[in-house]
Amino acid sequence: MSDWQPSALQQERLAYRRRRTVRSGVIAGVSTLVLVALLVVGIGSTPGWPRVRETFFNVDRGWEALPVVAQGLWLNIRVMLVCAVLIVVLGLTLAILRTLRGPIFFPLRIFAAAYTDVFRGLPLLLVIFLLGFGVPALQLRGLPNQAVIWGGVALVLTYSSYVAEVFRAGIESIHPSQRAAARSLGLSHRQTLRFVVLPQAVRRVLPPLLNDFVSLQKDSGLIAVLGVIDAIRAAQLETAEDFNFTPYVVAGMLFVALTIPLTRLTDWVARRQGWYGGGGGPV
């Protein structure tokens, strides 16, 4: 170790910077505390607060409702996972169909465009009712009758039209020079799509895909209208017992708890795949 020391001037600078950092930290902390305290006092002093607290934030009631609501959430999770896989497959297929070149593919392009137009436009609830009550009403042999299956089909149909458009946007955002370069290297159309266009496109649309996934997670509860019990419906059943809304808050917290890790995971995956590489890193 050398006995080198920064100059007196440098030491003064360092000390000054440290003081400023501490000062910033203290101010930020105090400012946050004051704001939170004011909010707590402000909301707490409203005349309706005791009743709102009792009705929405009753801790005992929340614990009591947790197992039932969590059991409902398990349905949401299963529906979401199964549907998500089907949606990605169907959505990607539709997007590729729609970006095919050449006159021979015209019918496929038209089909894909019509599909996205219709299912993106139809309200999800309508599709769920139509399939969930309409198809079983046909009384066809061999078709399943369960609400959860037809509700899932409705989710897949609707969401695959959203996801197809997201994928299409990704595919069309790849600069033509990439295709040209790949073709000039001797790659076929199919190879260009598989090895050059799709990997870049998928990487670019990961964040909006996650958006749709989170949205799907919540909309998976819409199939409750067909009679199945998801997290929200379980909370509703609990609430009906004593008119206390805390179980809804519990369900909301569970959904948020599901979403946050998912977002972090996607960010991590995106960064690992060099998401910041193409468009330039953070400035």
Add this chain to the structure above:
Amino acid sequence: MNPRTAVAVLATIVAVGLSACAPEDEPTGSSTPSGPDACSKEKLALKVPGTFTVGTDKPAYAPWFVDDDPSNGKGYESAVTYAVAEHLGFAASEVKWQTVQFNAAFAPGPKKFDLDVNQISISEDRRKAVDFSSGYYDVRQTVITTAGSKIANAKKVAELADAKLGAQVGTTSYTMLRDQIKPKQTPAVFDTNDLAVQALKNKQIDGIVVDLPTGFYMTAAQLDNGKIVGQLPAGGQAEQFGFVLEKGSPLTPCVSQAVDALKADGTLAKLQQQYLTAEGAPELS
């Protein structure tokens, strides 16, 4: 203004604003009307002076209402409401109906109705959130199905345990289904009874638990081959429908008094005879 001052000012405004713009809580009404004419029309604390504002959900179903129009005075709940209003001194033209979703009827905070009538069962747990008038109808729960289903000939509650049953969300029908029948399959829970009927028609469920008058309506009007399996045994405490009022409403004792008077003079029995007759529904053991 530098940013720190700005934040502090903003925070203060938020805090002060929240407490300042909040209305004072209304005083809690006494539990009994004081004085002989405390319930006279002029002294009632109404939402809209001179108007008896009543909430119910839409669509309003038979046999509780007729033609989805609460204001025609037909159907049991409509008729009882007008009878109560008359007892309190209101002319029929002074009764105004409002659409109030079932869930909104018991959300905390001020209500826009004087009372809500929506086949809401009285329970002690619910009383923590709202006021109830005296009960205006004693409820019995029934199981209905279609002819030829596997529970069509059930005589005992135990025979229903294997069936896939449905009920409307937030009703005591669901509670009775869960607690009395103890079904082995998760019950199907629907937003409205109409959806439950659709599922029953589709054979997605084997039967529906509903209150008796609704069961009559479903089997007679909504199903082609509907059948009432039977009435569930009454629970420990008799279940009653009551008017819902805002928690601590000064109107509650007056409405209860009116309901009690109508019960005593036989008006309720007469209206039940007219709109909800209970013959032809066997008891399940």
